[in-house]
Amino acid sequence: MTNFRSGFTLWRMINEARELTEQAGIRKRIDAVLDLMGGVGGDYGKGRPLVNSLENVAQESIRHGDSDIARRFQHFASYAGGDLYLEILEQNYDAEARQRSEESMRRMIAMAADRAVAALDVLCQENPDATAADARDLFRGIARSTDYLGLGKGEGGIQLPTREARRLQQFGHMEIVLRDLPRPASAEVARMMNDILADVDTGLLAQLLELRARQAGLAALGAAVDDPDSSESALHTCLRDQDWIFGGAYVAELARRQYTPDTILDIPLLRGDGSLHVVELKRANIKNLVIRLHGHLMLGAPVHHAVSQTQNYLRIMDENRQSILNAHGVDTRRASATVVIGHAQYVAGGITPQEVAETLRTYNTHTARIEVITYETLMDSANRMLALTSARQDSDSDEETTT
Template sequence: MITITLSNTGVFVTPNFYCGHMRVRSDFSLRLLLDKIIELGVSDHVRNLVEDSRRHMGDRSPYRGGKTLTDLLRQAIAAAREEDDGDTAERLEDALSYSSGVMLGPDLEIKYQLLSHSREIHGNVLRSTLSSAAIWFGDGARTFLKDKPQASVNDLLTFLDGLRSMEVREHPDAPGTYSAIRGTRETMTWLEETFRDRLRFQPGIGDAVAAATPASASASVEELADAVLLRARRRALDDFRAVVLNRHSSERDLQRALENNIWIFGGTYLTPHGPRRISRGIELDLTLLRPDGTVHVVELKRAAVPILTHQRGRYVPTNEVHRAMTQTINYLVTLDEDRASLTARGIDVRRASATVIIGHPDFEHSASEPEVDEALRIYNSHLSRVEVVTYKQLIDRAAQSLRMVPVVE
C-alpha cells in the first residue's frame, strides 16, 4: 500500500516495502555493479573478494543472496578501507545498501549508469509525473473557478490546500490504496525523495528556451531546424559533462556518451563513426573518418584519474598518460602495416592521427587547471601524430563551437 501526501515542501509517498523482514536483494543490477567495480580497477585482494560475491550470486536469475552475500560484501568493504581505496569502498557500500533495501534502484542505476539511458529513462518518469500533476491541479482549479466564478484568489488557494493530502485508491468503489509490485513502489519512493530533496525550480527557464528558438512567424524551416539541432546539441553536451564528472564512470560509459555525438570533435568528421575493428588484432574506442577517407583514432581513458605528477619541481604526465599514448602509437603502427588492405577499402592511413582523452582538472589533487593545460601543452609539443587532451578541454572546445553559432532573431 502507498499513501501520497502533498504539502508545502513537496510530495511525500509512504510505501510499505520496507516494513517487516525484507530479504537480501540479489539481482541483475547488483551483478552489473559488481562487474563495474572490478572494471574501474581494484587491487588483486579486493578483486578476489568481489569475485567471491559474484560467484555466490551465480551467473543467472534467480541470483543467490542471503546473509552470505552481505557478509562477503562487508569483507570486501573492509579490505578496500584498509587499502585506503575510498572510491572502491563507496561503491561496495552502495552495493551493500542496495542489497539491504536501503538504496533505491533508480538511484543505483543513475549513479553508476548500469543500464543504457538510465538517466534519460528516470528523467522521463519525473517529467511525466510533473506534467500529469500540473494537468491534474490545473483541471481542478479550472473546475473550481467554473463552479464558483466569483471566487477570490484566497478561495482558490484554500481549495488547492484541500488537495494536499489525498489517498490514492485502486477502484472508486473499493476502499484502500493501490497495491503494487516492488519495482513500482520503489519508483514511487524515488519520486518522493526527488520531489522533496532534489528538484530545483529555475524561474524564467521557459523564456530562455523560447529565446533560443526563432519565432515561427519570421523564421524559415531551415532556421527552425538549426535551432532545434542547436538545443539538442547543448543538451547532449550537458549530458556528456555529467558523465565525465561522475567519478564512477567507466571508459565504456564515456564511449557510449560520445558514440552518437561525433560533432563534439568538430565538424570535419563523418557520421556515423567508422568501424571499431578497422584492422587485424585491434579494437579502437572510436574511429573517426574525414570525407577524404583519412582515419583519426580516438583512445578514451577514464576522466577520474590523476594525470600529473611532480618530477624535479615540474608537473609531468603520469605513467597512465604515457601508457595511453604508447598504446595509441601502437594502433597507428598497426594501421600503417595494414595500409594496403585498408587503402583498398577506401581508408587512408598514411595521414592517420590520433587523440588520447584522459583526466579532468576536477580530479587533480594538487595541480590547477592552468597547470594541467600547460603540462599537456609541453607534452604535446614533442609529439607529432598523437595529441593528449583532457575531457575538460574537449568539452570546452565543443561549447565554444556552439556559442559561435548565430542565433536567429
Template sequence: MGAATLPAMGVRSDMTLEWQLREVCKEAADDTVHSALAAVLAYMHSGSAGRRREGKELVRLLEAARGAAAAAGEWHVVRLLQDSLDYAQGRILRPDFAERHRLFQDGARSERNRDFVASSLRAMHEWLVAASEAYLRDHPGASAEEVLGHFRAQRADTAFLQAPDDRPGRYVVPRGMAETSLWLERLLGGDRIDVEDPAAQARRIATSPRALALLAADRDGRLILRAAELQRRTAGLRTLQAVVEDPTATEADLQRALRGNHWIFGGRYVGEAARRRLVPGDEVDLPLIRADGALHIVELKRAMGLKRPLIRRHRNAWVPADAVHEAVGQAVNYLVGLDEHRARIRAEFGIETRRAGALVLLGHPGLHPDVPEEEVGETLRTYNAHVTRVEVLTYKELLDNAERSLAAGGEPA
C-alpha cells in the first residue's frame, strides 16, 4: 500500500510510470507476467486524445500483474510492481520514484533535484551561521558545548512551531515548550496514568494552557483520561467496522481506519513503527512493534470489497482459496526482505527483525453467505496451524476480538 499519500490525489498514470513498467517488462521472464504487463500498458494507452488512462482499473491491472509475478515466483518483479502501485496511488513521490529506478533517458541522476537539495542545505547553513553569531553576541564567553546545547533546545522546541494570525508570513518557535511536553510525556507514559500515545497527548496538552491547568488541578485526572481513552477506542472501532462492511472500501481506506489503533491487534503490541519502507522496494501496510522490540507486519487486503473467494471446496472439505495464498506469499516476501537486511535495519532504525512475523488481514465471512461463519474461521485457523511466521485473519474476527476487549476493559487476545 513510511510514506504519506499525496493529499486529494487520484490514481496517477504518466510517462514516469510507463518508463518504469517498461523496465519491469525487461526483468520479467514468465509469459503470464508479460501478458499482464502488456494489459497494463494497453490500458494506459487506451485514453482519448493521446491521454493516458487512470482510475481504479489501472490499479486492478497492476495488482493482477503483481499476482501473476507472485504465482510465477518472480519476487523481484513483485517488488518492482509494488513500487508501481505505490507510485500510481500517490504513496511514492515522483522524484523518489524516478531516482530509485533511474528513469531518466540518459540514466543520469536529476540535476534539478540535486540543485534543490543543495540550495536547501545552503539556506539552512546560512541560518545556522547567523543564529550562532547572534547567540555569541549575547554570550561572548560561550563554549562550543554551550552553543550546541542552545541549538539542541531549539531543535526540540521546533515541534511546537506556531503561525500567529496577527503576524502573517512569520513563524514563532516558543522556547521552553519542549521541556513542558517532556514532563507531560513522562507523566502520561508512566504508571500513574494510562493513556494511548503519550507523546501525542503531551504535545496537545502542552500547547493548551487551560488543559494543562485542569490536568494539574484534577485529582481524578487518571479516571478521566482512562474514560477518554475508552471513548476514543470505541469510536475508532466503530469507524473501522463501517469501513470493513463497506463493499467499496479500498485497502487505503482500511489502512487509514486502522492507523493509530494498534490496540485492536492485542496487548502484545506497544506501538507502530514510524517507517513503513524498511527494505528497498517493499513498503508494509502497517508495521507494529511488539513489547520485546521485534517487528510484526500487517498486510492489508480488502474486506467486504474483496472480489475473490476466501475459501473453496476441495475433496469434500473447505480450503483457503488463491486470494489467501497470494497474500501470504506477499507477506513471506516481505519477511525474506527483512531477514536479508536485518543488520542494516537494526543499525539505522533500532528495530529487530530476526523474530519478525506477519498478519494477513483479508475478507469477511459475509463474502460466503452460504457457508457458516464458523466454517470460514475454522478453515483459516487450520491453515494457520501449518504456516510459520504468518497468520491469516478475517476482519470480522479482528473486530470480534476487539469488541470483547472493550467489553472486558482489557486488550484483545
C-alpha cells in the first residue's frame, strides 16, 4: 500500500520553485499542483493525483530543457508518493534546513579532524621516526574498532569493553589515543593534515564514489538474477534509477510510468532527442526461454508473450502521441523498446549460453523497434562499461602522478 505524503513544507517548496522559472508552460503546471493542494491547512492534496501532477511539472520541465526544475519536481513526486523522506527534500531545497545540516556537518568534521591531528601528535611524540605507513595503520585500526566504541561519562571520553583490549594492542598506541586525546594539537601537525586534504582531487573522488555506487547496484542486480525465486518486482527494484546500465543513448529515467489509462511501463527512458524508449522487464528464471523443436532452436512462448505485450504498448503510444506530447512533453511516436527476459543459466534442455545468444541474435535481426536481451547480456555490457571507466580513471591517475 502506497504511503502518500504531503504537507505545508512541500507546499512552501513548490511555491518557492515557481519563482525559479519564467517558462509559462512550467508555471501553468505548477499552478495546477498548487490548486490541487489548496491553501494552508487541510491535507494539501495528499494522494495519487498530487503525485501525477508533480510528475507533469517534471515532464514539462524536461520538455523546456530545465533539468534543475525537472529534478526538483521528480524529488517532490517521489516524496508525495512515499519513496523519499521529508529530510531529503529539506536538505536539498530548504535553505535554512540545509544550513543547519551543514553547520552540524562542519562541527562533526572539525571535531574528527581535531581528533585525527591529536592522534598524529601522540604518534609523533612517542615515535619520532613514524612513517606514513604507521599513520595509516593507526587510523585503520581506529576504523576497525569503531563498532566497539561507546560514549564515556566524562566530556569526550571514550570507553572500550575489556574483552576488546587485545584487539587494540595490535595497533600500537591506539588505546592511549582513544582514551586520552591531547588538546590542542600542534600547528605543525595541523598544517600537515591540511596539506594532505588539499591534495585530494574532489572531482576524481566523486567519480570513484559514482563508480562504487554503480558496482554495488550491478552486484545487487546480479544477486537478484542468481536467485531463481526473484520476481519481476524484485528485479525492477534493482534496476530503478540505474538507467546507465542500458547504455549512453539515454539521458534519464522518466519519473512518470503511466501515459495512458491502460499502460504502465516498467522503465521509461528518455533519449537525447526527447523520444521515449520502453524497457519491459520479465523474470530471469525462464526455463523455456529457448526451445529445440524439430532440430531447430527458437524462442519459447514467454518471450513471444512479452514481445506482444510490448508491441501493444508501442501501438498505444503511437495512437496517443499528440495527447501525450501535449500533456507530458514526451514524444512517443515510433518509440523503441527493449525486453529483458531470462538468463542462460536457467534454460532447460541442454541448450548452451552460446546457443541462447545466437537464437536471440537471429530473432532480433528480424525486428525493428523491439530488441530482446537476457539479463546476462545486460549485465555483461554494464560490466564492460564499468571496466572501461575504471581503466580510464586509473590512466588519468597515473598521468597526474607522472606530471
